[in-house]
Amino acid sequence: MNHPPVSSQNKVGLKYMKVNGVGKISVEPNIAEIQVGVVTKDTNVTQAQQANSQVINKIIDSLASLQVSGNNIQTADYFIIPQYDYEDGTSIFTGYQVTHMLSIIIENLRFVGEVIDTAVQQGANRVSNINFKVKDEQFYYQQALTKALENGVAKAQTMARTMRLNLDYYPISIKEELVNKDQTPMPFVSAEVAGVSTPIEPGRLEVTARVEMKFSYTP
Template identity: 40%
Template sequence: MEKSRVLTVFGTASLRVAPDIAEIQVGVVTEDTSLEQALQENSSKMNQVINSLLQLGIPEEDIRTTTFRIQPMYDYVDGQQVFRGYQVTNMVSVRISDITQVGLIVDTAVRNGANQISDLNFMLSNPNEIYRAALSEALLDATANAMTLTNTMQVNMDPIPIRVDELPQSVSPEPRMYSMAEVTSGTPIQPGEIVVEANIEAKFQYGSDY
């Protein structure tokens, strides 16, 4: 009986999918010489922003605070540090399950007092499911590569691999990040597509016994 040999091949697969969710950072920054006044104004505006988003149907659990910061501000006059007042920053992350509402959500937040929008990020709600589909296709690709090689060598191959290793996965291109100027300027926002790629290394046995 001929001793079997091992063939190592690589498989890859890429799936292009449209993003179906988005996240955006919305916030209010206030300044005043009185800390109490800066806090009160910030709280009032932020509550108005959050309530307006809730009225659009965004679930409360999809709005979460990401930053709350109080810091003193100073100017430098003739080399001297001069106290200018306090700055209060309150930022929330908003998860948007209907990406067709992104423009409406941004406009609503700004109309109700938001003056900071840091990023708009389009993503996938089911990245693991998409990756597993790509992983399955990557294994088929590796098997096809192995069969091509063994057919060329005119030897038989066991179609069931003796080992399969996942290689680092990638999502390319990364979802585009939008600045506040872009999302409030009326420029059409295109979510584009996300490419989910899976790569594997597989080992197959081959020889005259298969």
């Protein structure tokens, strides 16, 4: 039995339903972001800073050969912390710790492992998780959003058909919901054999869109 759509205007006895639509697109990442850094310690703060700066500059210079431009390298964090030991409730000053973290964007994923190894070889002693991303994410998000809308409409139509309801064809409202961006964090694993690049497999990312849709219907 077919139930024709009804108009939501001037209709007595209208009821409403809300549905959530979800759309997902699986894509291959095309950029990676990683943080590498240097931690130095010295009783003299200036010497700790100078030692840190020397290693950081060596790391930056070495990455040029791996197709990492200067525009894709920036300071993510820099801080100096006094160090103390505690004995019998008394603090004893032991020196300064200088930490400088670099955020590096790698546009050629073939070099991710080499970037890590090169940074470590040049003196980096801090490497954080790798995040794989999609550079043109909006292109894929629009596809996921289309799927989310289609999914929401299909859900509403299924419920109306199953319950023998007269569903208004057009939704009364559509609300786009925020979705946490899917990133693939990977722990750093250093190559143990000199000359062997750290193996990195980026896998795939999932771009997700969600919508909330409200439809009117009559029994």
